[in-house]
Each structure stands twice: as C-alpha cells, then as structure tokens.
Amino acid sequence: MSSFFSYLITGISLGSIYALIALGYTMVYGIAKMLNFAHGDVIMIGGYIVFTAVSTLGWSSGLGIFGAIFCGILGCLLLGVLVEKVAYKPLRNAPSLAVLITAIGVSYLLQNIALLIFGSNPKNFSSVVMFDGFSIGKVRISGETVVTIAVSVLIMIGLTLFVNHTKSGMAMLAVSEDKGAAQLMGVNVNRTISLTFAIGSALAGVASILLCSTYPLLSPYTGAMPGIKAFTAAVFGGIGSIPGAMIGGVILGVIESLSKAYISSQFSDAIVFGVLIIVLLVKPTGIMGKKLNEKV
Template identity: 60%
Template structure:
C-alpha cells in the first residue's frame, strides 16, 4: 500500500510536469494547428538558462526563475516570428518540418555551447520533506504540485475571463472570423506562444529539480511524452491537456513499478494508441461532424 501511494505520488509529480508542457502544446495546436516539435527544446533551454543564472552568475533563485521564464517566453515568440509566421499559409507538413528543424537547431546550438555531456542542475527548491500516512512526500513533489495547480488555475482564469483570453479562444475557433471581428490575430498567436513557452520554462525548472541531470537532448523525450498527454486528453482542449498529463504520469509511474521497468514506454504509447482507437480525437474532444 505504501509502495502504491509512493508510486502514485511520483506519478502525480511527473504528471503535473507533463500537464504543464502539454498545455503549451495544446494551446499552440489549437491556435496555429501546428505540432510544435520545438516545444520540448524550450524545456531544455529553460533548464540551461536556470543553470547559467545560478551556477555561473550566482543570482538569487527568484530572480533566476523570472529571468528563465522571460527568456523562454521571448524565445517562443522569436521562433514563431522567424520560422512559423512566414509559413502560415503553407502546407501543414512544411510547418511540421520547420518545427522539427527548429528543434534540431536548438539542440545543436546548445550542444555546441555546452557540449553533449550532462550537467548537474543546482538544487533550487529547498522545502523539507513531509510525512503523510507513513509516506514521505518530498519537498520537490509538494512544490511541483502546488506550482502546477496554481498555474493551471491562473491559465484557466486568464483564458476564460480576460479579453486576451477571449481573443485566443476566438482565434482557435475560427481565425478568419476572429480577424473580421477586429481581433489582432498575429498578436494573439504571439501571446499564445509566449504563454506556452513560459509554462514550458516552469516545467523545465520543476523537471530538472526532480531529475537533476540536464543535457541538450533532454527536451525531445519529455516533449514527445507531454505531446502524447495532450493528444490523449484531446489536442486543442485545455482541460484535456491537464487530464492527459496526470493520466500519463500515473500510468508511467505505476507501470514502471509494477509491470516492467523496461517496457513502461511501450505501455505509455500503447495507452495513446488505445485511446485514439476508441476516442479518435482524445478523451475530452467533442465530436465534430465533417462537412462537405
């Protein structure tokens, strides 16, 4: 029972991180209809920025976090402006290839700067462990969960209540009609990218605090998993990303503990395949009728 609770906690911990990253994927997909493969690399960039801020410049933790978030948000917007915006009317597959190219570009630039060797991420979360029902909950897990849930609530309020949030929803519904209503589509897309990248930066810091070895290729695996989570929940749907993230994290952690420590990736991706076979557009998707 204790083992089960511990694994469940681990699952919720990693699931919260997946959910944060999946939010970025899902928002960008909803608004630009683009699988942003470079999103995983933003996590990597976030981890490295934090690493430089603390290990090289010895800045205080809070300031480093702010710098990291701002840097990643800026990077997201720059990528969008440079690589995706000129292709907005191009075929989907060209956009996809560009996104993959972006991801390779970031990986190779960071490999050239920092070498391919892993670096140890400094400990930034100093919260003591708590014992609940004989299960030790580490400070990392508490902080991760609280930060993730806090950000999800803020994001939800932002998307539902503010004017910018409304314009984001409008653009993802029908960008042409939104433009006719006087919404600045370019600005909305930029804001979406910056929010998604900021969430990825936070996720990067949280992930690296739990698994403190960072290298230039760390982003691709987490990125693909988080993307899987977004799809399981129904891509383009914000609550779906959160649900998918937690489901995926818990499945991954439980199958690692109880089924096989080697096959867990296969189980994770089989979950994706089974979900799509029975719910072809994700768990929370609404059925859309196809019109001729």
C-alpha cells in the first residue's frame, strides 16, 4: 500500500509539471487559436540555460542558484516572445496548416541549435532544490516532489487570480472569446497575444527547472516528450480552459506513473497516448471544455 502512495505522489509531482506546461499550450491556443509545437523545446532551452549557469559558470550556491533560476525563466520568456514576433505574428491571418508547419519548423530549429551548441550527449543536470524532503510512515517524499507540487499550486492560484481579476488578465479572456469585439472595446490585441506568449513561456521556464531537477538528464530532445504529453493533458482537460489544463495535467501524470509501476514501463507512453485517443472519441471537448457553436 505504501508503494502505491509513493507512486501516486510521484504521479502528482510529474502531473504538476505537465500542468504547468499545459497551461502554456492552453492559453496560447485559447487566444491565438494555434498549437504552439515549439513550446516543449522552449522548456529544453530553459533547462540548458540553467545548466550553463549552474555547471559551467558555477553559480551553484545560495544567491547563484536564484540567479540561475531567474536567468532560466527570463530566457524562456524572451525566447517565447521572440518566436511569436518573428514566426507567428506574420501568419496571424494565414490558414492553420501554415501556422502549424511554421511551429514545427521552430521546434525543429530550437532542437537543432541546441544539438549544435551542446551536442547530443545528455548532460547531468544538478538539482537546484536545496531541501531534503521527509517521510510519512514508510513513504519517502523527496525535496523535489515537495517543491514541485508547492510551486505548481502557488502558480496556479496566482494565474487564476491574474486572469480573473486584473485588467490584462481580463483582456486575455476577452481576446480569447472574440478577437474582433475585444479590439473594438479598446483591447490591444497584439500586446495581449505577446503577453500570453510571455506568461506561457515563463511557465515553461519554471517547468523546465522543476522537470530537470526531478529527471536530471538533459538532452536536445528533453522537451519534446513532456511537451507532447502536456498537450495531451491540455486536450484531456479541455483545450482553452485554464482549470482544465491543471486537472488534465495532474490526472495524466498519475496515469503515467501508475501504468509505469503496475503495467509496463516500456508501454507507459503508449498508454498515455491511448488515453488521448479515447478522450477524443468519447468527449472531444475534454473535461472542462465548452462546446462552441460555429458562426457562419
């Protein structure tokens, strides 16, 4: 029984990371109606920034760690905004296929730049969590798990407050509801979209630090798999819905952890994607998604 609980907690911790990544997908999808394939690779770049700061520059103690974390998040934020400005903004009115292909191109570009700079050998990421964790009975909870869950909960509360109670947050809701009407009401649509990319990418930066601290192998392909799974989580929770992304992420993390433990470790990815296909068959709008009627 105690092993079940430890798998469950691992799952929740992994799921919180998925939820943070899924928030980026879902917010961008809600506002720009595009699937940002490069989101997963922003995570990978964030990981490399922190790795460089900690291991190469030696910012490994006290204030240095915070500096590294800050640089990682800021780097992801700037990268996200830059990608949006260069690659996605010119395609605002293009067919979705063109935007998708561009996003794949960006994702591929980031991967290959990382491959050329850092090489294909995985790097050993040293955890930035300075906290040892504790045990409840026989269940051991690591510091990374505690920090991951705590940080995710804080961010989710903060984000919910921001979206529902600040002017910029409400502008985001308005743009996702109806871009044209929002513009008529005086909302600066371009700035709102940039803000969404900035927030989503900063969350990806946080997720990258948590992910690499828990699973310390960093390679140019680190971001791809969690990115796809987080997208699955976003669809599961209902794409476009912020609480949906959080719930979907946690459920998906638990499913993955439990299937790894009790079914097969090789097939856990296949099971997660199987869940995606079942969700699309049964309830394509996801758990929290709304069905939108199409206007002609």
